[in-house]
Amino acid sequence: MSETKNSNQSKRKYPEVYEKIIPVALVILVCAIFLMLIIIATVVLGVFPGSS
Amino acid sequence: MTPINTLVPFLSSIISFVFAIVIFKRFSERGGAHNLLWGIGMVFYGIGGFCEAYFGALGWNDTIFRMWYLFGAILVAAWLGQGTVYLLAKRRWANVAMAILLGLSLFAAFRVFTAELDPEFLTTSVHTGSELSGHAIITPGIRTLTPIFNLYGTIALVGGAVYSAFIFWRKRILLHRTIGNIMIAVGALAPAFGGAFSRFGIPGALYFGELFGAILIFAGFVRATTPMKNDQEQPEAIPSPVAD
Numbered sequence: 001m002s003e004t005k006n007s008n009q010s011k012r013k014y015p016e017v018y019e020k021i022i023p024v025a026l027v028i029l030v031c032a033i034f035l036m037l038i039i040i041a042t043v044v045l046g047v048f049p050g051s052s
Numbered sequence: 053m054t055p056i057n058t059l060v061p062f063l064s065s066i067i068s069f070v071f072a073i074v075i076f077k078r079f080s081e082r083g084g085a086h087n088l089l090w091g092i093g094m095v096f097y098g099i100g101g102f103c104e105a106y107f108g109a110l111g112w113n114d115t116i117f118r119m120w121y122l123f124g125a126i127l128v129a130a131w132l133g134q135g136t137v138y139l140l141a142k143r144r145w146a147n148v149a150m151a152i153l154l155g156l157s158l159f160a161a162f163r164v165f166t167a168e169l170d171p172e173f174l175t176t177s178v179h180t181g182s183e184l185s186g187h188a189i190i191t192p193g194i195r196t197l198t199p200i201f202n203l204y205g206t207i208a209l210v211g212g213a214v215y216s217a218f219i220f221w222r223k224r225i226l227l228h229r230t231i232g233n234i235m236i237a238v239g240a241l242a243p244a245f246g247g248a249f250s251r252f253g254i255p256g257a258l259y260f261g262e263l264f265g266a267i268l269i270f271a272g273f274v275r276a277t278t279p280m281k282n283d284q285e286q287p288e289a290i291p292s293p294v295a296d
């Protein structure tokens with residue numbers, strides 16, 4: 001029963017275009033978050049332009 | 053006065069207030085601390101945009117500047133993020149975070165409205181869409197509050213939306229919520245990157261970032277709350293910034 005459920009879950013897919021776009025978007029967003037955190041950190045440390 | 057430093061932030065303000073009304077209506081119908089906080093956050097967003105438009109059209113005003121710095125620069129991301137915290141975190145921890153945020157917000161309001169200002173310290177790049185900045189605040193210690201609030205807001209709002217999108221994507225359910233949360237995450241990052249680009253002297257980056265952000269967050273919210281034809285299965289309850 002549970003195997004059947006797992007099997008169905010793994011076969012479930014989004015439309016093809018979203019299958020390609022969404023993981024790329026998620027990776028880009030995670031990178032953007034880290035970049036934003038670095039920028040905020042540099043502002044706090046006073047090394048970012050205009051932060052002094 | 054130019055379209056960039058008046059019309060663009062004014063449009064952001066209008067969109068934000070309309071979105072706030074939509075969320076407050078949702079709150080009145082369904083309740084939920086997240087809806088209330090998101091609505092308050094969008095009111096802050098709208099106030100920030102209005103103050104920028106006012107500054108662009110009519111120039112320096114002491115009270116307008118203080119309101120812009122408090123609501124637009126310090127509070128908006130953190131209060132929007134707190135709404136997401138109420139959806140993704142345990143209620144007890146969300147309440148603790150809310151109490152801290154409320155206390156710090158009141159402290160920030162007191163500091164901003166009692167700060168000594170000098171408009172001469174604003175950037176000289178007038179009418180570029182990046183002229184408003186915290187440089188006008190002379191009193192030390194206030195500007196260090198801003199990245200603390202924004203750090204919390206970025207992690208909570210953007211991180212929460214990305215996390216939710218990832219959960220839906222991994223389970224391949226509710227495509228509209230996956231797309232909606234990605235749009236919200238991009239929209240929430242747009243003003244932050246706009247502000248960063250502004251510091252590098254790109255004209256209008258902040259105000260366009262804010263406009264783009266308001267549109268995307270609003271559109272993401274609508275997308276996430278409107279099922280698509282492809283969504284065939286209703287899942288068990290999964291927390292999401294717009295899951296109810």
